[in-house]
Structure formats: C-alpha cells, structure tokens
Amino acid sequence: MPSRPTRRPIAPSPRRWTLPTLLLLLLLAAAPPLAAQGRALTRWEEQARALLRELVEINTTHSVGNTVTAAEAMAKHMRAAGFPAEDVVVVETAPRKGNLVVRYRGSNRTRKPILLLSHIDVVEADPKDWTLPPFQFIEKDGTFYGRGVADDKDESAIHLTILLRMKAEGLVPDRDIVVALTADEEGGTSNGVDWMLQNRPELLRAEFAFNEGGGGRVEEGKRISNDVQASEKKVANFTVEATNPGGHSSVPRPDNAITQLAAALVKLGNHAQPVKLNEVTRAYFRRQAEIVGGETGAAMRALVANERDVAAAALLAKDPAHNSRMRTTCVATMLSGGHASNALPQRATATVNCRILPDESTEQVLQRLIAAVGDTGVKVTVARGARESPPSPLTAELLQRIEETTREVWPGMPVVPTMSTGATDGLYLRRAGIPVYGVSGLFYDQPNAHGMNEHVSAQAFYEGLEFMYRLVRKVSGPERPRM
Numbered sequence: 346m347p348s349r350p351t352r353r354p355i356a357p358s359p360r361r362w363t364l365p366t367l368l369l370l371l372l373l374a375a376a377p378p379l380a381a382q383g384r385a386l387t388r389w390e391e392q393a394r395a396l397l398r399e400l401v402e403i404n405t406t407h408s409v410g411n412t413v414t415a416a417e418a419m420a421k422h423m424r425a426a427g428f429p430a431e432d433v434v435v436v437e438t439a440p441r442k443g444n445l446v447v448r449y450r451g452s453n454r455t456r457k458p459i460l461l462l463s464h465i466d467v468v469e470a471d472p473k474d475w476t477l478p479p480f481q482f483i484e485k486d487g488t489f490y491g492r493g494v495a496d497d498k499d500e501s502a503i504h505l506t507i508l509l510r511m512k513a514e515g516l517v518p519d520r521d522i523v524v525a526l527t528a529d530e531e532g533g534t535s536n537g538v539d540w541m542l543q544n545r546p547e548l549l550r551a552e553f554a555f556n557e558g559g560g561g562r563v564e565e566g567k568r569i570s571n572d573v574q575a576s577e578k579k580v581a582n583f584t585v586e587a588t589n590p591g592g593h594s595s596v597p598r599p600d601n602a603i604t605q606l607a608a609a610l611v612k613l614g615n616h617a618q619p620v621k622l623n624e625v626t627r628a629y630f631r632r633q634a635e636i637v638g639g640e641t642g643a644a645m646r647a648l649v650a651n652e653r654d655v656a657a658a659a660l661l662a663k664d665p666a667h668n669s670r671m672r673t674t675c676v677a678t679m680l681s682g683g684h685a686s687n688a689l690p691q692r693a694t695a696t697v698n699c700r701i702l703p704d705e706s707t708e709q710v711l712q713r714l715i716a717a718v719g720d721t722g723v724k725v726t727v728a729r730g731a732r733e734s735p736p737s738p739l740t741a742e743l744l745q746r747i748e749e750t751t752r753e754v755w756p757g758m759p760v761v762p763t764m765s766t767g768a769t770d771g772l773y774l775r776r777a778g779i780p781v782y783g784v785s786g787l788f789y790d791q792p793n794a795h796g797m798n799e800h801v802s803a804q805a806f807y808e809g810l811e812f813m814y815r816l817v818r819k820v821s822g823p824e825r826p827r828m
C-alpha cells in the first residue's frame with residue numbers, strides 16, 4: 346500500500362530571512378502548485394490537475410463543443426506514457442462526438458476487466474450567465490472553477506491518472522482495467538456508452554463498472570458518508586387528457602375539459618404510490634438510521650422492519666428525498682388546454698412525469714394512475730415508457746473493499762448504499778448485464794454542477810484521486826510487479 350501523501354505545512358518564519366531561507370523561498374516560488382493546506386502536490390496530484398485543466402479548457406458542449414478533440418488530447422498523453430496504440434482507442438460516432446477507451450492489460454486473461462466510466466461532454470455554459478469564464482480552468486483559494494470540474498471531467502482526469510500511476514509504478518493488475526471517457530451523457534443523440542455497447546461491445550465488456558452517481562455526501566459543510574450508488578430509478582411520462590365537444594363559451598355545459606383535467610390532477614397530486622423497499626434502499630435506510638439517529642432514525646428502522654408501517658412512512662415522506670427513495674413518485678410537470686378565450690375547451694392535457702422504482706413496471710404505474718383519477722372522465726396513457734434499469738447486486742466482497750478503502754482514507758467514515766432518483770449512463774451498462782456502482786470518494790460541498798461557476802474543492806479532488814487509486818488496486822489485484 347502506498348502511504349498517504351504527506352502534508353507539509355509551510356509556516357512563515359518569525360525570524361529575519363537568512364540566505365538559506367531566501368533560497369528555500371526561491372525554490373518554493375518555482376515549485377509546482379500548492380494544495381489547499383499549502384503543501385506541494387505529489388506527482389500524481391499534479392498529473393490529475395493538469396489533465397483536468399486541459400479537459401475543462403476544451404469546450405465539449407453539445408451545441409458548439411467537440412468531444413473528439415478532448416478524446417484525442419487525452420489519448421495523446423496515454424500513448425506518450427507507453428500505452429500501446431491498440432489499447433488507446435478513440436471512437437468517433439458522429440461529427441464532434443468522440444469517446445476514448447484505454448485498456449491497461451492485466452496478467453490474468455481469464456478474469457473479466459473492470460471498467461472506470463466517466464463522460465467528457467458537459468452541460469451548456471453561456472459565459473453571460475457566469476461571473477467566471479466557464480471554459481477556463483481557474484484555481485482560487487483552494488477551489489477549482491470551470492464547466493465540468495464537478496460533472497464529470499474530474500472523474501475522467503482521476504481515472505486516467507490511476508492508469509498512468511499504476512503503469513509508472515510497474516504494477517500489473519490481475520485483470521484488465523478499462524477507462525472509458527464518453528460523449529453525450531448530458532444530451533445529444535450520440536450517447537457513447539449506448540453506441541459502443543451496440544457496435545463495439547468488446548471495448549466495454551467488464552465484470553462491473555465504477556461510474557458517477559455516488560460519492561461523498563456533505564451536509565452543511567460536514568462530511569456525512571461515502572455513498573455507493575447501486576441502483577437508479579427509471580423515468581416514464583404519462584399523458585392525462587380530457588376531451589369535450591366544446592361550444593360557445595356564452596353557453597357553458599356541465600362537463601368541461603379543463604375542469605375535469607383539474608379535478609383529475611388534484612386527485613393525482615393527493616395520491617401516493619405504495620412504499621416499496623429493495624435491497625439497496627433497505628441497506629440505505631438501515632445505515633442512514635445510525636447516522637441521523639433520533640425520531641427520524643427510529644422511523645427508518647421501523648420502515649425497514651415493516652414496509653407497511655404507515656406512521657413511519659408518513660414521517661419520512663415529509664422529506665422529499667426520503668419520499669422518493671421509498672416509492673415511485675409521479676408529478677404533473679406540463680399543462681395545456683383550450684383553443685380560444687371565447688370557446689369551451691375541446692381538449693386539456695397534462696404531462697405526468699414518474700420516477701419508477703427499478704422493480705416496478707410502467708404498466709403497474711399506469712394502472713395505479715388510472716385508479717387514482719377515478720371517475721373524473723379523463724384518459725391516462727403512456728407517452729414514453731420506462732427503459733428497464735435492473736439494480737446492481739451489491740456483493741459483500743465489493744462492499745467490503747469499498748469500506749476498507751474508505752476507512753484508510755477517512756477513518757470512521759460510514760459507507761452508505763444508495764439508489765439515485767435520477768438516471769446516468771449506468772442505465773445502458775445495467776441493461777447490458779454489467780453491474781454499475783456510483784463510487785468516487787469525491788466529497789464536494791455544493792459544487793453547482795450544471796449551474797453557474799461550477800466548482801470543487803481542490804483538496805476533495807486530490808482525496809478522491811487517492812481513494813479511487815487505492816480502490817482500483819484492491820479490486821484489480823492481486824497484482825504483481827512488472828518483470
């Protein structure tokens with residue numbers, strides 16, 4: 346095991362400056378960038394920071410950016426470090442849409458590889474909406490700024506650095522380690538993971554993958570837990586519609602499309618889908634109960650013991666995040682109706698967006714919505730059904746590796762399995778039978794991903810690098826030194 350990076354605080358000398366001190370100061374001025382605590386960066390921290398800087402400064406938005414440029418730029422570093430050309434593959438799926446897959450060959454060809462997945466495309470960033478230039482990497486007061494520093498170029502830089510470091514240290518893993526940097530996670534029509542699974546599945550074949558979606562949880566500036574995302578909810582849209590022959594508004598009829606739709610939406614708003622826990626959310630509530638304690642902790646324990654505990658469910662449901670973890674949720678998100686101010690509405694329509702538990706189906710939810718609107722006279726149909734996303738089995742062995750590594754880097758920090766209420770590219774891999782775990786060890790406090798002045802703590806970035814390096818070594822061993 347490598348030792349933790351040593352922290353060397355540089356204290357100002359209270360005495361007058363002697364010649365050696367001046368020489369030291371001169372040396373420090375020429376030294377690499379300093380981390381938050383004023384210590385010199387390790388070689389690998391510097392490497393990861395340089396890759397992150399380069400990635401941020403290549404615009405990779407869907408509108409005008411170019412992920413081919415970003416993939417090629419990173420490929421160049423890997424080839425320069427001695428990765429053979431056939432193991433550094435840039436896959437271009439459309440103009441300006443590029444993906445990079447780098448393979449570090451292991452000694453045992455019979456073990457399936459592990460995959461480290463991240464995306465190099467970023468959400469749009471209009472400089473007018475930012476007070477800092479979004480495509481310039483800025484480090485100020487121990488914080489990195491720039492589009493992508495939190496989502497997801499930080500993980501791209503970390504994953505590549507792990508391969509560079511293992512290779513430089515002469516460590517040959519017991520299986521291939523594959524790093525994939527992909528396009529169109531945030532939008533666009535050339536999703537890199539989807540495309541490669543369909544057209545070049547051998548590139549992504551793996552026993553399991555680590556991806557975004559998990560990471561350190563920070564609440565009110567305090568580090569709470571290192572979360573492992575093992576499951577995601579599915580998305581489906583439903584249309585609720587009322588139709589009517591209509592007529593002149595000066596002669597209203599008792600039935601009215603807008604009134605009927607409104608009545609149906611009120612019913613849907615008051616309707617809660619049933620509580621249903623799965624392996625991941627049960628583990629989540631069990632561990633979370635220990636962290637929060639008190640009345641909420643007791644309710645979590647009660648719910649795990651009995652899903653039909655109405656009082657416990659009601660108490661937890663007051664927190665929208667807990668509520669969406671324990672059931673499928675549905676909410677009206679769009680509304681339209683009527684065609685003229687002086688005509689009775691012939692049609693009124695609402696879109697209802699549902700986040701469905703991994704083990705429930707679109708059809709089940711549809712039937713519940715139809716029952717919930719009752720006799721309001723509206724029609725409920727599926728606008729877009731959910732794509733299946735089976736939960737990844739959280740094996741005891743993998744969880745143990747993650748816990749060991751967490752304890753090494755942050756003694757006493759609990760590990761909590763989670764189910765995301767949103768969706769990531771993990772969806773495609775899970776559908777292809779490759780389990781995916783959101784794990785990063787990145788403890789970011791309000792990084793404002795997708796928003797203005799996206800930023801992360803430099804120190805948290807470096808700790809995430811160390812955590813992932815150690816974890817990847819643990820799950821790709823036993824390794825042997827290169828002969």
Ligand SMILES: [Zn+2]
Pocket residue numbers: 464496497530557
């Ligand atoms: Zn992302």
